[in-house]
Amino acid sequence: DPSHPRYKSLLARGKLEEAAERGMLAGSALIAHGRGEAFDYLLGEETSDSALKATKEAVNRLIAAKKPVISLNGNTTALAGLSLLKCAAIICFPMEINIFYRTPERMSELFVFIEEKRQEILSQPAPLHWKGELDEWKRAVEAVEVLGALPDAKIPGLQGPRAKCHKDGIFSCDAILVPLEDGDRCEALVKMGKNVLVVALHPKSRSAIMANVTIVDEVCRFAENLFKILLENKSLPPDSKWNNDNILRDALSVMARNML
Amino acid sequence: DPSHPRYKSLLARGKLEEAAERGMLAGSALIAHGRGEAFDYLLGEETSDSALKATKEAVNRLIAAKKPVISLNGNTTALAGLSLLKCAAIICFPMEINIFYRTPERMSELFVFIEEKRQEILSQPAPLHWKGELDEWKRAVEAVEVLGALPDAKIPGLQGPRAKCHKDGIFSCDAILVPLEDGDRCEALVKMGKNVLVVALHPKSRSAIMANVTIVDEVCRFAENLFKILLENKSLPPDSKWNNDNILRDALSVMARNML
Numbered sequence: 001d002p003s004h005p006r007y008k009s010l011l012a013r014g015k016l017e018e019a020a021e022r023g024m025l026a027g028s029a030l031i032a033h034g035r036g037e038a039f040d041y042l043l044g045e046e047t048s049d050s051a052l053k054a055t056k057e058a059v060n061r062l063i064a065a066k067k068p069v070i071s072l073n074g075n076t077t078a079l080a081g082l083s084l085l086k087c088a089a090i091i092c093f094p095m096e097i098n099i100f101y102r103t104p105e106r107m108s109e110l111f112v113f114i115e116e117k118r119q120e121i122l123s124q125p126a127p128l129h130w131k132g133e134l135d136e137w138k139r140a141v142e143a144v145e146v147l148g149a150l151p152d153a154k155i156p157g158l159q160g161p162r163a164k165c166h167k168d169g170i171f172s173c174d175a176i177l178v179p180l181e182d183g184d185r186c187e188a189l190v191k192m193g194k195n196v197l198v199v200a201l202h203p204k205s206r207s208a209i210m211a212n213v214t215i216v217d218e219v220c221r222f223a224e225n226l227f228k229i230l231l232e233n234k235s236l237p238p239d240s241k242w243n244n245d246n247i248l249r250d251a252l253s254v255m256a257r258n259m260l
Numbered sequence: 261d262p263s264h265p266r267y268k269s270l271l272a273r274g275k276l277e278e279a280a281e282r283g284m285l286a287g288s289a290l291i292a293h294g295r296g297e298a299f300d301y302l303l304g305e306e307t308s309d310s311a312l313k314a315t316k317e318a319v320n321r322l323i324a325a326k327k328p329v330i331s332l333n334g335n336t337t338a339l340a341g342l343s344l345l346k347c348a349a350i351i352c353f354p355m356e357i358n359i360f361y362r363t364p365e366r367m368s369e370l371f372v373f374i375e376e377k378r379q380e381i382l383s384q385p386a387p388l389h390w391k392g393e394l395d396e397w398k399r400a401v402e403a404v405e406v407l408g409a410l411p412d413a414k415i416p417g418l419q420g421p422r423a424k425c426h427k428d429g430i431f432s433c434d435a436i437l438v439p440l441e442d443g444d445r446c447e448a449l450v451k452m453g454k455n456v457l458v459v460a461l462h463p464k465s466r467s468a469i470m471a472n473v474t475i476v477d478e479v480c481r482f483a484e485n486l487f488k489i490l491l492e493n494k495s496l497p498p499d500s501k502w503n504n505d506n507i508l509r510d511a512l513s514v515m516a517r518n519m520l
Contacts, residue, residue, distance in 0.1 A: 034294020
């Protein structure tokens with residue numbers, strides 16, 4: 001019932017429980033989602049002004065990059081795979097499925113899921129503010145490359161399967177949008193000199209602290225905002241004086257205020 | 261590795277993932293645990309003075325009660341079933357397994373788990389500060405009644421299987437320790453006029469607000485504290501001027517402080 005005050009939160013929970021049943025998620029994925037739910041509750045389950053500002057800065061950096069990529073893990077795929085695929089279609093970015101606990105079964109299930117979402121998008125009209133023809137939209141959606149199946153490179157500084165990536169994707173990108181990234185991987189990507197744009201609900205998590213731009217927001221709301229901003233097509237040059245600490249401090253003060 | 265700064269938190273996570281694999285938990289249980297992890301992180305993952313004070317008040321009320329009972333749901337059983345069984349042995353209280361999403365499979369798995377824990381306790385020495393003989397300890401552990409399998413009463417005001425309980429247990433008790441209780445059920449128990457003692461990590465949750473005594477603490481730490489206090493055997497009369505709002509306010513201020 002969409003009139004329920006926590007409708008979106010319950011919808012997200014349902015999506016994740018379904019994804020868990022399909023074998024898309026690692027054992028710790030639902031626990032991680034619960035942690036996020038608590039921090040989102042403290043955010044008031046809405047996008048703060050500073051989170052929207054960070055979303056816009058992330059867009060500017062993605063647009064300005066020579067080789068941007070959108071990284072998808074299990075929870076991001078389940079929660080926002082459809083929206084992010086539409087975003088990728090607008091700006092012709094590749095996506096790369098890149099999970100921390102990599103197994104062939106989970107990878108394969110995530111690819112199947114993304115292809116289902118692609119078909120779902122193709123079966124619907126073009127987005128409301130899409131400026132071209134329906135045909136162009138469909139071609140754009142069909143053209144979105146989804147990497148991750150045949151990794152041929154490694155993220156330096158990481159051990160085991162979690163290091164695997166595509167030479168043409170994450171390995172050589174200059175800007176990467178990594179929603180819900182693990183701290184170790186975020187650190188490794190920053191060390192590679194990439195522009196790392198993280199979506200994270202815990203402002204004191206290692207990923208949130210280490211990213212170049214941190215969007216402290218729930219991933220579905222973030223993806224919807226990203227979609228709207230990309231359709232407006234009004235990007236600016238990246239802010240060379242971007243202060244990410246201010247963004248994190250602001251998120252913490254919103255949460256502390258809601259706590260009392 | 262016990263020297264890891266988040267050892268206890270990771271241990272708890274492992275216990276729950278194992279319980280989920282055994283079929284002891286509902287789909288939302290891991291998400292609920294994750295929410296708790298976030299609030300516990302904000303507590304600094306330690307028992308606050310006010311949480312310890314609430315734990316002592318809960319003990320005093322349980323000891324003063326004519327018919328106390330300890331209610332166990334899936335997460336509580338998985339995380340603290342062993343410790344709570346030892347507590348029940350010290351004070352000869354019955355336990356009642358009482359889950360929100362009741363299925364025969366989950367109920368049966370929870371009973372098997374508790375019996376495994378009972379055997380584990382019986383295979384070990386008596387607790388360090390136990391004042392009697394080993395034999396007495398073993399008899400006390402064997403004597404702990406675990407209700408829940410054959411419910412013959414209903415909690416008024418609740419619909420469906422979640423209302424089921426034992427006439428001789430939850431239905432007729434005058435004081436109930438309900439760690440991690442759902443808001444609806446907590447409310448229904450309070451309406452029955454019982455002394456409701458809740459362990460909850462979110463100080464603004466409905467259960468936390470409605471309980472007579474709220475222990476804002478992680479359930480494993482709570483159960484260890486409860487065990488120590490019961491072994492000391494120094495209970496006092498319940499505090500007739502108990503102000504539970506102060507306890508909740510204190511927990512919120514600890515969390516807000518740790519946030520900034």
